[in-house]
Structures are given as C-alpha cells and as structure tokens.
Amino acid sequence: MDNTKPIIKYLDVLIILLLLIVTILGVCSFHTSFSYEFVNQYGQKVQMWGAGIYAHDSYFKAPIFIGSDFTILLFVVPLSIVTFFKAKKKQSMEYDIRSFGIVSLLLYYSASLAFGVTYNRLHLIYIALFGMCSFSVSVLFAKFHAAGVRQGKVCSYPFTKGMKVFLLAAGISLFAAWLPDIIISIAKGTSLELIEVYTTEITYVLDMGIISPLIFITYYLVRHGDFIGYVFLRMIFKICMCIGIMLPVQTFFQLSAGISIPIPALITKCLTFVVMAFFAAYFDYRLKRETQYISSADNYNEGRH
Template sequence: MKKIDYLCYFIVILTLITALVGIFYSTGGSRFVVQNIYGEIIELYGDGIYKYNSVLKAGGNKGTDLMTLIVAIVFAFFTALSKSSAKYKFWQAGALAGLLYYSSCLAFGVTFNRLFPIYVLLFSSCLFAMIFLINGLIKEDNLPQSLKDKSLKGTAIFLMVSGSSVLVWLEFILPAVITGQPLSIIEIYTTEPTFVLDLAIILPTYLGCGIALLKKKTIGYKLTPVLLTFITIIGFTVIGQNVFQTSMGIDIPIRELIGLVISFVVLGIIATILNAKFMKYIIK
C-alpha cells in the first residue's frame, strides 16, 4: 500500500468523525436569539456541535455532513480500487475534491467549536492529498490516444457553464458592495467562505479546464472527470442541505430554491451522465 493510500484512509476516518458528530451529537440545548454586530436579531441553533451557528447554517451543515458520509465511503472504495484502473484514480481525485471543499467550509465557515483541531487536520490532509493525487494523474500516461483525439465541445461548454454558475453569489455581494451595507445573508458571520472558494478557485478552474478541453490540451482531459465528479457531489449535497433545513422549519423562497438548489441538482445529474460517457474511453 502506498503512503498516499494511508493518508486517504486517514481522511476517511477524520471525515466520519466530523460528519457523525455533526449529525448526531446533541447537548440537549434549544434555539436562542442573539444580536449580531450589525444590530440584527439572529436565531442560533443552540444544540450539538453547531449550537453557536444560525439555524440556517446548522441545517445546511447537517445536510452536508450526511451527504459527505456517503462521499467518504465512496472515496475509500475508489482508493482501494485505484490500482486496478485509471478511472478509479480520476474518481478518487474527484471525491477528494468534494472532501477538500467540505473541510475548508468547516475550518473557515463554522463558528469555533471543540472539533476545530479535527477540522484543521482534515483540511490539511485533504489539501496535500489532493496535491499528490493531481500531480500523479498529470504525470501518468493514463489517457488513450482515442480520447486525446476526440473533441468534447459539449463537455467543455458544460464545464464553463458550471463554473460560471457560482456568479449567482454576485446577487448578494454586489448590492452590499454598492450600498456599503452588510450582506443580506451574513447572519452572525463576518464573511462567507463559500463566496471566496467559488469565485476565486472554482470559477477560474472550471473555465480554464473548459478552454483547455476545447483546445484539446492533455490537462483539460485529465481534469475533466475530476471536476465532473465534484459537480455531482455538489448537486447531491444541496439536496441533503435542503432536506435538513426544511425539517428545521426553514422556508426556502421559491427564487432561491430554483437558483440555488434545483439548478445545482440539474448540473449534478448532467455531470454524472457526461462523466459516465467520458469514462467509457478509459480502459486501463
């Protein structure tokens, strides 16, 4: 077993800890309200590891925890099979991308709690494991010539559209920037890490991959299944988030339901189909 495999299984263990505690741990507390630094009244969840997070954030976190449990198990499965076929290596990297995103949101977006050292350790492990896996995928000769010669314009356009979907956050950012008022969804937080990750990393990565694929660059073909797998994870994660938030009595406006939930679910389904078609060419 390679050293990277040990690191991957360590990530699975850490993820199971954070996700299971997030879902099931309870302190028996109840919701309470506080005033944020902007003078707004915010209702906090008051129970479990997310007791000092807003009800909306806690519901989203629990939904993410549930879906991430599945991703962690699948990631372990792909890791075990990564030596048998290159396609499992691509899917392994894609699943790890989802875990890296998850860990970064925990480390930067959740109010401080007793799991913070685990969040940092998980984030660090995912970050360096991703570097090692992507570096390996780029160096390996794991793409058949038939794929390198094939034009995937539809997939390239889809990647660019998917990356551009994060521009939806500008709906919240621009009014706050123009008026000087706090973000409408800021609640008790000072910033939203998701905005930074999506606009600073996700957007340029997907646009760059799409352009590389259009130009038939090797890097484009190698990143495509990784990024498609990540979209699938995001698509199904928003379902879990919505289920938990609804169960907590949170009313999701139709506009946000369509723009932030249904749209990502549709992208996730399309990404899954395109990924399956792409992998038909990976026979090693």
Template structure:
C-alpha cells in the same frame, strides 16, 4: 493519506449527524446590529440555524457518498488503475472543498482540529493523486472519439459563468448599498463565496478551455469539479428540507429554482463524469511497439522513403 481522510471524515460526519440540536434556537444580535438565530445546541450550536442545517446535510452526503467514493477509488488506485487514480483525485478534491469550508467557515466547535486534519489530508492527498495520474491515460481520454469533448467543455465553462453570476450579484449589490450580504449574520466573511469565486470559478473556466483544446490536464482538472457538482444536488436538496423543518421560510421559487437547477447540473455532470471515467484506460497505456528488423526484411528490406 486517503485512508486517514476516510477514517477521520467518516467519524466527523457521523458526529455531526448524531449530535443534533436538542433545544430551541437562540436569537442574538450581530455586530452589525441585526438579529440572527443560532442553533443553540448540538455540534453546530454557534452556527446559525440556516448554516447548521446545511452542515448536517453535507455531513450526510459525505458519509453516504463522499467517503465510500474515496475508499473505492483508493482501492482501485492501489491496483495501479489510472481510472481509479483520476476518481481518487476527484473524490479528494470534493472533500477538500467541503473541509476548506468547515475549517475556515464553521463556528469553532470540538471538531475543529478534525476539520484542520481533513483540510490538510485532503489537500496533500489531492495533490498526490493529481501528480500520480497517468498522463498517457489522460492523453488517451483526450483522443477518445466517444467522449463528448465539446459538451464537457461547454458544461465547465457554463458552470464557471453561472457560479460567478450567482455569487457576484448579492456581493456587488451589498457593496453598492453599503450593507452586508444576506445570510452573513454572525459570520465575519463569506467563506463559500471566497472559495467559489477565487478557486472553483477560474478552475472550471480553465478546465473548459483546456478540454476544448484537448489538453490532458483539462480532463484531470475536470474530475474534482464534476464530482463536486454531482454531490451538490443531494446536499442542497437535503439542506432545504432540513431548513424548512427548522422553521426557515422560503418562497416556492426559492425551493424549486435551486433544486431543479442543480438537478439538471447534477444529471449532466454525472453523465459527463461517467463518460470521462469510461474514456480513461484501466491500465497504463504502453508505448507503441517498435517495428522488428525481421518485419522490415520480410517486406523486401524497404525503409520509409527508400527508392525503388
């Protein structure tokens, strides 16, 4: 399954990067009576200029980081490395997030079936990787005194809170004003908002609480969240550069704020991900050795709790 995801994902991302717009954007009127600019040509011709440039940035990050990460983790997983299996779950979780957005949110284009394939492959590969991750290895990570457990817990809880606040603010404002959220444009709903609020936010909160209690499942759940957070920084930075080049205007605060914010999140998330992977053994921990009868005899035949 990871091999299929890597092959199809690399091909889809490459097509997205090579099949770029070759004409001016097309202005259309949305069903809500607003005007929006579509890319007009290229793979993402029916997406808005804002979304098309964001998709191009994601394609570049998937091809440069996401696919190599899956391949590397898969090779380690095939060597029965718990660390490799955990990283495989993390990298497939990232691709699951990406292609859930693509399959459900990108305007229909010739790669639709590829997006559905990637959504299915990354979903079932992710579930398989979760189920195959050694619980003994996760327990070892949970007991590792060198892993910053409290920092990891607070980071996950803070990520959940920030995501909820950032996405709920425009949605609640639009609801109170009786209008559509900004940047909805020609789309019927906000898929990214839906996934982030329904899946990412509660998953991050749950992981943070479980890590605080040193529950092994919390560390398993943290891996895909950390990988996704780390890879958001290059995605947002490149998307902003492409959007500015495409003529979308931003205030300095709109550029500096998100990039600097995600730079901090990416740096901290990368550090925590590295520490988490380091705490996971490279081989499955074995059971504690039984005490041999000869060892007991050598100690005078004493048994626990025996009297003089």
C-alpha cells in the same frame, strides 16, 4: 521506486476516519429545541442553533452544515472507501483519477468546515482533515502532471459540444448564483443579507474564487489536449454530481428545522445545480466508457500507490 505509496495509503485511511468523526457528530447535532437569540457584530438579532457542535452557528446555517455532513456520511464516505480500495487493488490511472475527484470534493468540504463553521471543539480535526486532503490532492496532481510530461498523449476521449456548453454554463452559473448578493450589499453599504454571525461567506470565496476560474482553465486545457485538463474535467463532473445531491439534502434539513425558503431561491440555488448534476453524471459516464488510455500509460503503474 515510488516513495509516495505509503503516504497516500495512510492519508486515505486517516481521511476516512476523520470524516466519520466529523460527519457523525455533525448529524447528531440536529436538535431544534435549543435555539436562542443573539445580537451579532452588525447590530442585528440572529437566531442561533444552540445544539451540538454547531451550537454557535446560526439557525439558518447549521441545517446546511448538517445536510452536508449527512450527504458526506451517507454517500461520499462509502464511495470513498470503495474508490480508495479499488485504486490500490487495480493500480490503474483510471482509478487514480477517480480518487483525485473524490479527494478534491473532500478538500472543498473540509475547507468549508475549517473556514466557514464557527469555532468549536472539532476545529483541530477540521484542520487535520483539510491538511490531509490538501496533501493527497497535491501528490496525485504531481503524478498526473509527471505522467503527462513523460508520456505526452496519455489518453484519447470525446470532448463533445455538450461538455463544452456544460463547462461554460457551470462556470457562469457560479457567479450568477452568488454575485448578485455581493453587488446588492456593496451598493447598499451593508453586510450580506444572511451573513449573520460570520465575517465572510466561504461558499462565495470557493465557488467564485477557485471553482469557477478552474472550470474555465479546464476548458482551455482540454481544448489544447493537456492531460491534466482531462483530470480536472473528471473532477469537476464528480463535484457537480455530489453538489446536486447535497443541495436538496441541505434544503430538506432547513425545511425540517422550520426555515422558510422562497421559491425563487430554491430554483436559482438548488434546482439549477440538480439539473447540472444529471448532465455531469451523464458526461462522466460517457468519459469513463469512451476514454482510451495509450499503451505507454502502463508505465504509470510503476509509480502507483
């Protein structure tokens, strides 16, 4: 008997409820008339947002957070509800893998809030959301790992040359997008150019410290026929697709707030990821269509939530 069934069920519901609170309040914080200037810990003048839950975040970063909230609310929350519901109704490994991709994306989002946003009255909710996403990802990962150990070969699927190139390009691009900023600041002996009121850049930490290495690990696991590599591959495609939607939305909110963004920055830190999102969507579609689960994988349903 699977004792995790009720745990996952309640986690899914609570995650959706917390997402609604966080994203709605975040989107409602888009007001550009409350900004003020502040001298940060580096002795620099910084323009602050001044409105809503992002009142103490910078004028540059707040629209980015709001753009993320808008994307999650408009696209990811409905997708999560449909995916979680189908995962329970269909009781198949395929829908569990889709759930894993969604919750992994939400783990990234919740980590960005919990560690990247200036302290505000939603901090406990950020912590709760991060914790629940972490538990959900861990439980699903344990199930996939157990299925791989128990059944050996769980499914067959194409791992094309295009997918290989995509993984290598994605892993490298995350460093290419953020590493120059860090190298330049270290060489000059200064803080990051847009560090503003923050002590670290959480996106750099997550992308270069976790996501990029995970992409290369996934490449290795898939090449060696490890089932968990296939799960990670589907998850990476899901995250890339969402990032490809989120970055233009974030840019839209920044431009709507009157923030000027240089064309080179738009190309390297927006357009590149949008193009990657199209490839990710194609590869994910092909995997869903061409993956064949081994008949013995039916035993997995006995441990399904």
